[in-house]
Amino acid sequence: MKTIRQDISIMKTDIPVMKADAPRMKTAIMLVSEAGLASARLLLKEFPEAEIFTPRHEDGCTHIESTGSFTVENFNRYDTFIFIGAMGICVRSIAPCVKNKYTDPAVICVDSTGRYAISVLSGHIGGANELTAAIAGALGAEPVITTQSDLTGLWALDKLPGRFGWFPILNVDASALRLAELAQTREEKMKACMNEPIRLFVSGKPTALLLEVRDKGTDWLEAHLPPHVEVFYRLKDIEVSRFQLVLCVSPQVHYIEGTPSICYVPRMVHVGIGLARQAGPVKEVTEEILDRLKEYGIPRQAIASIATIDAKRDEPVVKSLQKEYDICFYTAEELAATDVPHPSKTVMKHMGTPSVSEAAALLSSGNSELIMPKRKGGNYTVAAAINIRALRRGHIEIVGAGPGDPDLISVRGREMLEKADLILYAGSLVPRELTLCAKPGATVRSSASMDLEEQFALMKEFYDKGKFIVRLHTGDPCIYGAIQEQMNYFDRYGMSYHITPGISSFQAAAAALKSQFTIPEKVQSIILTRGEGRTPMPEREKLHLMARSQSTMCIFLSAGIAEQVQAELLQEYPETTPVAVCYHLTWPDERIFRGELKDLARIVKENNLTLTTMIVVGEAIGNREGLSRLYAHEFKHLFRK
Numbered sequence: 144m145k146t147i148r149q150d151i152s153i154m155k156t157d158i159p160v161m162k163a164d165a166p167r168m169k170t171a172i173m174l175v176s177e178a179g180l181a182s183a184r185l186l187l188k189e190f191p192e193a194e195i196f197t198p199r200h201e202d203g204c205t206h207i208e209s210t211g212s213f214t215v216e217n218f219n220r221y222d223t224f225i226f227i228g229a230m231g232i233c234v235r236s237i238a239p240c241v242k243n244k245y246t247d248p249a250v251i252c253v254d255s256t257g258r259y260a261i262s263v264l265s266g267h268i269g270g271a272n273e274l275t276a277a278i279a280g281a282l283g284a285e286p287v288i289t290t291q292s293d294l295t296g297l298w299a300l301d302k303l304p305g306r307f308g309w310f311p312i313l314n315v316d317a318s319a320l321r322l323a324e325l326a327q328t329r330e331e332k333m334k335a336c337m338n339e340p341i342r343l344f345v346s347g348k349p350t351a352l353l354l355e356v357r358d359k360g361t362d363w364l365e366a367h368l369p370p371h372v373e374v375f376y377r378l379k380d381i382e383v384s385r386f387q388l389v390l391c392v393s394p395q396v397h398y399i400e401g402t403p404s405i406c407y408v409p410r411m412v413h414v415g416i417g418l419a420r421q422a423g424p425v426k427e428v429t430e431e432i433l434d435r436l437k438e439y440g441i442p443r444q445a446i447a448s449i450a451t452i453d454a455k456r457d458e459p460v461v462k463s464l465q466k467e468y469d470i471c472f473y474t475a476e477e478l479a480a481t482d483v484p485h486p487s488k489t490v491m492k493h494m495g496t497p498s499v500s501e502a503a504a505l506l507s508s509g510n511s512e513l514i515m516p517k518r519k520g521g522n523y524t525v526a527a528a529i530n531i532r533a534l535r536r537g538h539i540e541i542v543g544a545g546p547g548d549p550d551l552i553s554v555r556g557r558e559m560l561e562k563a564d565l566i567l568y569a570g571s572l573v574p575r576e577l578t579l580c581a582k583p584g585a586t587v588r589s590s591a592s593m594d595l596e597e598q599f600a601l602m603k604e605f606y607d608k609g610k611f612i613v614r615l616h617t618g619d620p621c622i623y624g625a626i627q628e629q630m631n632y633f634d635r636y637g638m639s640y641h642i643t644p645g646i647s648s649f650q651a652a653a654a655a656l657k658s659q660f661t662i663p664e665k666v667q668s669i670i671l672t673r674g675e676g677r678t679p680m681p682e683r684e685k686l687h688l689m690a691r692s693q694s695t696m697c698i699f700l701s702a703g704i705a706e707q708v709q710a711e712l713l714q715e716y717p718e719t720t721p722v723a724v725c726y727h728l729t730w731p732d733e734r735i736f737r738g739e740l741k742d743l744a745r746i747v748k749e750n751n752l753t754l755t756t757m758i759v760v761g762e763a764i765g766n767r768e769g770l771s772r773l774y775a776h777e778f779k780h781l782f783r784k
Contacts, residue, residue, distance in 0.1 A: 171196055171221045173210055173236070175228025176255035182282055183227050186253075189281040193225070211236045223249045223274060226263075230254075233263060244268055244301075251275050253284065261287040267302040297369055300341050300390075300405065307360030309407035310444035313337070314389075314398050340388055340403050347371045348387040353378060355393035356533040358409055364392070366558050376535055394445035394529060395514065411530040412436075412445040412514070415503030416464075417490065418455050419522035425459045432460075432525050439515040441527060450503035452478060452494055460523070471507050478502040485517045500524040510534070532639070537606030539638060541626055543619040543645020544573045547755075548729035551651070552577060556643050559613050565605040567598060568615035572755060574730065577615065599632045606638055617755075619647040622671060623699050647671075648757045649697035651728040655735055660695040660763045668694040674701035674708040690715035695761035702756035705747035709740065712760060716740050721764040725757040726750070737764070 170193035174183045183195050184203065195204040196213060207213040210232065214224065218240035226233035233252040241247055241264065249271035250264035260282065262275040272288050279286035290299070304311050313336045344350060350372045354361045365374060372390075375381050378397055381389070389404035391397055394412045398404070414436070422428050433443045449464055450471035461470060475495035483505065486497035496502065501517050508528035515527035540559045545551035552560075560566060563585055566578050570589025578587045586605070590598050598614075605612050616624045620642060633640045649671060653660050660669050670689050673680070680686075690696065690712050701708050702724075712720075718741040726734045736746045740760060747756070 169221045170194070170223040170225060171217065173197070173214070173224060173226045173228075173233075174199070174201070174204060175210055175226060175232050178255040179227035179253065179257065182253060182255075182257040186225060186278065186281060189277075193223075215239055218248065219246075221248055222269075223251070223271075225278065226250070226252045228252075228255055230261065230263075237264065249274055251278055253278065253282065257282045257284055259287055260284045262289070266290045267299045268305065297345055298364070298367070300344055301337055303360070303407060307358070307363075307407075307409070309360065309392065309409050310442070312396050312406045312408060312442060312444075313340070314402075314404040314406070340405055343388045343403065344390075349373070349385060350388045350390060351375060351381050351383070351386040353381060353389065353391040353393065353397070355391070355395070355535065356409065356411060356529065357535050357538075358392075358411070358533055360407075360409070361392050362558075362562070365562060395440035396442055397440065408442055408445045409533070410445060410447045411533040412441055412527050413447055413504050413507035413510075413530060414449045415500040415505070415507065415526045415528075416449060416451050416460075417494075417499035417503075417524040418451065418458050418460055420458075422458065422460050422522040425463050428460050428520070428523055429463050431520055432464075432523055435518050435520065435525050436515065436527060438518070439527070441515065447530060448507050450507040452496070452499050452503070454494065471503070473503055473506055477506065481505050482511075483517075484513065500526040504528040535609060536639060537609050537612070539602060539606065539612045539614060539633060539640040540643055541614045541616065541620050541624075541629070541640060542643045543621075543624075543647075544568070544577050544615050544617050545646040546618055546648045546651035546729045547574055547727060547733075549574065549577045549579075551646050551729055553643060553645060556645060559643055560615070562611055563613040564610035565602070565612045566615055567602060567612065569617055572617035573615055595628055595632075599629065603636070603638075616645075617648075619645045622647050622649075623673065648699070648725075648728050648755075649759075652697065652723065652725045652757050652759050655725060655728055655733070656723055656759065656764055658764050658766065660697075660761070662763055662766055662768070665766060665768065666693065666695050666761060666763050668692060670694045670696045671699070672696065673699045674704045674711070676701070676704050686711035687714040693761070695759070695763045698758040698760065701758060702747050702752045702754070705758070706744040708758065709743040712740055712743075716760060720760060721762065722746075723759040723764055724750075724752060725759065726752050727755050728757060730755075 170190050172183050172186055172193050172195045174180060174195055174197035177199060180201060187193055187195060196207045197204045198207055198209055200206055214236040230252050233250070237250055244265055244267065247265045247269060249269035251271055251274055252261045252263050260275050260279040262271040264271060266272040266288065267290065272290060275286045275288055303309060348371065352364065352372050352374050354374060354376055368374065383399055383402055386402060389399050389402055391404060391406040392409065393406060394408055396406045396408065416432060436443065446468055448469040448471050450473060451461060453472040453474055455461055456472055464470060478499060479496040481502040483498040483501040485501060490499060491497045501513060504513060504526040505511065505528050509531035510528040513526055513528050517524050517526045542556045542559050557580060560578065560580050561582055563581065566581055566585060566587045567590050568578055570591035581587050588601065602612050602614065614629065616626065620626050621644065661667050672684065672686065672689060674686060686708060693716065698708060718739060720740040722738055722740050722743050724736045724746050736750060738746050
């Protein structure tokens, strides 16, 4: 079966759907049934960018002559239509307007009683399925979604590009290509080419997933892997004859003969260019530069940035490229400091650096290796490298475990644990139960008996093999987590790492004490600190000095010096100030002791409290005075006028 590539996007745009600066979605709420007025007004509060349209005269609604004529006239002026009333009226209203799933707006129908919210049109690309769930949540309704991939928990192949900012390039069989050739529009061509891969995927046919890079999207795919999908990290490891579909995430496109495939191309290639003075013709040089990338399978949609020497800032070719791409400029000194595989004495003589294109690509990417070495044209050079953060290399995720209860780790933290090849957890502080979600074959080790060098040696052993490591710390790792020393090692060896925050014990203490630690007109600050034990405190941070503020004070790592802590605090706090001593917060053996500041040392001593003990001091404990006016009816703000 011969396969043909199709370089066409499946989305209305090839950039991510969710952008911080994206305009708000325009929503038309079509009130068909008078009984649905309450639902319409409730949805208007949840979707303030929306407008209610109805043939009736209702306060707060825009009057229209008829639902059907308004829909026909305005179908492509709105991103979303929410019909409130009978499904039949909804269907008849939109029927004359429906074209295809790539351009049609999302359509949702809510029955007049607000019992059901039904995804009618553009469930995936238009976002109707997600909106249906949101609308159902707002109304307390039951969402009704009928698309197969959603019902089976499978990925929506046509939605992945918009979700993760990828550009799809298809490799399809000849029959799909013939159908595509009959299509009138780009969207229709894509529909014809996508149908067969989608059919194979939702039918559960054996599918190979090639992940040559790592980003948020690939992490999500691996975390939500269907049973008929097998993951590979190198093309040569795929025995193509075993699979009926190949999915790939890579900035370099692979065309697989005889097997339908989709290559999702992320923007992570950094291109470096060198130019002769007044290189031209401008259009020809520009296109030739971009075409040279294709020799290495790099489509222009993979380009994250283009870089060159700042002396070429005003070159016509640079100005032309700047219309479509982010351009970075480097000084000759910056470029010269970068090691390259193909230095040039000629370039050094004229530009003051032995390399422009290769050095610029490496600097922009943060990488030390090129995926495309310098290629020469008549009056230009071009090279390319992948963003170093996207490489499938070793990675360390420092994860905050939370205060102890396994259910209080973040969703992301749990996902990190589930995909880790090595979990190194702080065994004296983190319950082992938190590691029980480890995948089969993962190595799980406690660091309780290890010194820093032993911990690092173990992590580096896995890192050098390209493995994923989780360093699991109690609470939030950035608060008394002792990660500074580890990060020094990681930085020294140029290792990839990231921090996933966790719930701190001071937050768990507030919850356990049923106390708001910041109370209007009473106390508005929280001090996180510790007493001076073996580790000296900075002079300006002595307990008695910070106690002058009378803030809520949460004191870590200090149960062993409770008498000293009490003496310092009594210099500024009244002896009747409420205190709470919290042991093993959220653990099965959690214990909390309340009293007054004058009793602090006694409480700690009598109950033999040592490690994992949080001391809280301040008037906020159990206080119900000083109530906020935030939700008072006379308090006006952006969302309640």
